[in-house]
Amino acid sequence: MSLPAWLHPDFRLTDDAGTATAADLTRAATRLADELPLWDRAGLAATDARAILTALLAAEARQTDLFLIRDATAGAEIGYRIEGDAVFEVAPDAPDGTGLVWLQTSGSTGRPKWVSHPPEALRGHIAAGQPHARWLLSYAAGGFAGLQVILSAAIGGHHLLVPSDHAGIGDLAALAVKHRITHLSGTPTFWRAFLMALGAETLPLATVTLGGEAADQALLDLLRAKFPQARLRHLYATTELGTVFSVADGRAGFPAAWLENDLAITEYGTLAVRRDGRLQDTGDRVARVEDRVLFRGRLDAMVNIGGVKIWPEEVETHLLHLPFLRDALVTTKPNPITGSILIAELVLADPETQALCEPLVKAHLALLPRAARPAMIRYKTALPTGQTGKKLRMP
Amino acid sequence: MIERVVAELQRILADKGETHGPITAGSLLLDGDLPIDSLDLATLVVALEEQTGREPFRAGFRMFTTVGELATLFDEAA
Amino acid sequence: MSVAVARPPSRKIDFRYLRGLSGGPVCYLEMGKPDAPPLVFLHGFGGDLLTWHYCLVGFVSRFRVIAVDLPGHGRSTLDVGAGTLAEMVAWTDATLTALGIDGAHLVGHSMGGKIAIALALAHPDRVRSLQLISPAGLGGPFDLALLTRFLDCATPETALDLASRLVGSASSALLGTLAKSLVTGKDQGPRQAAFAALLGNAATIGSSIGEHGVPWDRIACPVQVIWGAEDKILPLPEPSRLPPGARLTILPGVGHLPQIESPGRVVPLLDRFLP
Numbered sequence: 001m002s003l004p005a006w007l008h009p010d011f012r013l014t015d016d017a018g019t020a021t022a023a024d025l026t027r028a029a030t031r032l033a034d035e036l037p038l039w040d041r042a043g044l045a046a047t048d049a050r051a052i053l054t055a056l057l058a059a060e061a062r063q064t065d066l067f068l069i070r071d072a073t074a075g076a077e078i079g080y081r082i083e084g085d086a087v088f089e090v091a092p093d094a095p096d097g098t099g100l101v102w103l104q105t106s107g108s109t110g111r112p113k114w115v116s117h118p119p120e121a122l123r124g125h126i127a128a129g130q131p132h133a134r135w136l137l138s139y140a141a142g143g144f145a146g147l148q149v150i151l152s153a154a155i156g157g158h159h160l161l162v163p164s165d166h167a168g169i170g171d172l173a174a175l176a177v178k179h180r181i182t183h184l185s186g187t188p189t190f191w192r193a194f195l196m197a198l199g200a201e202t203l204p205l206a207t208v209t210l211g212g213e214a215a216d217q218a219l220l221d222l223l224r225a226k227f228p229q230a231r232l233r234h235l236y237a238t239t240e241l242g243t244v245f246s247v248a249d250g251r252a253g254f255p256a257a258w259l260e261n262d263l264a265i266t267e268y269g270t271l272a273v274r275r276d277g278r279l280q281d282t283g284d285r286v287a288r289v290e291d292r293v294l295f296r297g298r299l300d301a302m303v304n305i306g307g308v309k310i311w312p313e314e315v316e317t318h319l320l321h322l323p324f325l326r327d328a329l330v331t332t333k334p335n336p337i338t339g340s341i342l343i344a345e346l347v348l349a350d351p352e353t354q355a356l357c358e359p360l361v362k363a364h365l366a367l368l369p370r371a372a373r374p375a376m377i378r379y380k381t382a383l384p385t386g387q388t389g390k391k392l393r394m395p
Numbered sequence: 396m397i398e399r400v401v402a403e404l405q406r407i408l409a410d411k412g413e414t415h416g417p418i419t420a421g422s423l424l425l426d427g428d429l430p431i432d433s434l435d436l437a438t439l440v441v442a443l444e445e446q447t448g449r450e451p452f453r454a455g456f457r458m459f460t461t462v463g464e465l466a467t468l469f470d471e472a473a
Numbered sequence: 474m475s476v477a478v479a480r481p482p483s484r485k486i487d488f489r490y491l492r493g494l495s496g497g498p499v500c501y502l503e504m505g506k507p508d509a510p511p512l513v514f515l516h517g518f519g520g521d522l523l524t525w526h527y528c529l530v531g532f533v534s535r536f537r538v539i540a541v542d543l544p545g546h547g548r549s550t551l552d553v554g555a556g557t558l559a560e561m562v563a564w565t566d567a568t569l570t571a572l573g574i575d576g577a578h579l580v581g582h583s584m585g586g587k588i589a590i591a592l593a594l595a596h597p598d599r600v601r602s603l604q605l606i607s608p609a610g611l612g613g614p615f616d617l618a619l620l621t622r623f624l625d626c627a628t629p630e631t632a633l634d635l636a637s638r639l640v641g642s643a644s645s646a647l648l649g650t651l652a653k654s655l656v657t658g659k660d661q662g663p664r665q666a667a668f669a670a671l672l673g674n675a676a677t678i679g680s681s682i683g684e685h686g687v688p689w690d691r692i693a694c695p696v697q698v699i700w701g702a703e704d705k706i707l708p709l710p711e712p713s714r715l716p717p718g719a720r721l722t723i724l725p726g727v728g729h730l731p732q733i734e735s736p737g738r739v740v741p742l743l744d745r746f747l748p
Binding site: 222224225252289290291292317318324349350352356360362363364368 | 504523527533534642645646648650725736741742
């Protein structure tokens, strides 16, 4: 039994417990692989980047299916328990012993379910790049995006900084500045908060990556202004499909020319991806505007307001054009007269300017059709986010 | 409560740049003289719910046609 | 029972007015710190002070921020006189006096940029710094025919077409809302006459200040220039027409309206240039 070869010898990981080198991880993974009997499945409570990486190496060496468990209620009965105290029910159609890595979908809408990836596919979009970059992990370690960052650093031979579980956005900004981070990946919601927390501090970022939510042009412009020397890209990925594509031209959406390849727009106006010989609907609404295809939010997020079809995320994107907003969330609420109405929660860059901003926000919203204008606007100091770093849209 | 309904209605009308006559308890909210539509009415209800913390429509729609009737629904919803 | 209730404060934008040079109204928006250095924004042809409404808030903690409707535009007087540059400069100079301003940092877009340059030449003590966003008046090509279409932008279709020529490729998401604001900004009669006077007088919009381009050596204050890479109305002129040694930032994907298309990039550029 030998460990897979993708772990770069220069890789280092720093977390609360200290710094581990590639050699340390190799030793730990070898020990784990020896302890792992020839079980078909193993489960890990997926919170710790160091443990996850160790488990990925050991499980791949043993051809053991690895389940990264974030939500105990979704369930997986596992043959060998690496950490945690509970036993779970197995997903009924899980194949045996092919060394897959199983992730739970993020559950931002509805119940989480299990999705599998062959280990090579998880690493598929990762190129080695130049070593000795310094990455900060901003995502949850056990989700698809988090794994991409961890694996990127491990394969590339970089230094990965893992914040502690209770770290707030201010702590992450301080950590990034202290270690002079060169690579950072996060959701658009994370980036808006991070830019505010960073304030006037600079970072020698070589790459700025966005994923997990649609990146709007206003945010891309802010990032370009703040990090002019960085390579700026946003990834489109789903837990089911993995990374679908990466856009690096500084513009929101993707080129319409790509629709001739493995991407298509369905009759419902959603994006479909050709994978394994068939078109798979992502449920993400898109719209073709001239030479570009732009994201419009989830299809199932549509609401009917007085007979007009409205997608709250479009209103949100419109609001985010205002540079004096740090972030915005548009949700819906039932209403006895129109069926539903929109509520907007806004976070200002400078809370002291609220009285000034209110009429400007209203004037900006007046550019939208009436049904799309939120009936209520609340000013908040922060917006709730879930484990994945995405805004929480469910009430 | 009536004062609150009238004040909020005036605010909505001022935002729209609409002029209007005096608003009384008997003023019709729709199909009357007030230049408001269902979207404005929905906004009025949301604003009143937010201000009072009461939800007269939580169990379902309840009929009202005038300012006074709407105010009564809020008064009754504790 | 009729209830007398005090009118609640409107949540509309707080436009203010004062008397301008010819006696007509000057409409302006003011925010920020009254005793701080003044930062004055001048919009372009066919626009109004709301052109700047994405940008203003970012400066309120450091400056007395003022955006003005130029004659013939917005809610200011429709009287543009003969529409000459000299008249616009005199009007702006008088407006600054009426606002109690001795010297200001200026930000000018397109025609407003040209007026700002001319003001700096005529009254150097008035202008502490000059930030120019795709300014007119440098000489070089500009699309007069396109500007003329502002005079008859009556239908949503013509507005959408005009909008698509105003903005760059990165701003396609803005087309619908921009077109809407173009249509609603159109009044007949007196305003169209004012626009026609300004357009008809090429000295105000198009041609260069000074026979051989702007005499930049006569402008002592710091100058910065911002331009959209895809400006179809007023393309970036050749380098010899730009202020020598001044910082020039070209924004990819952006058309003639950088402060509307990409306030996220424009505001930091303006902010970092100011003291």
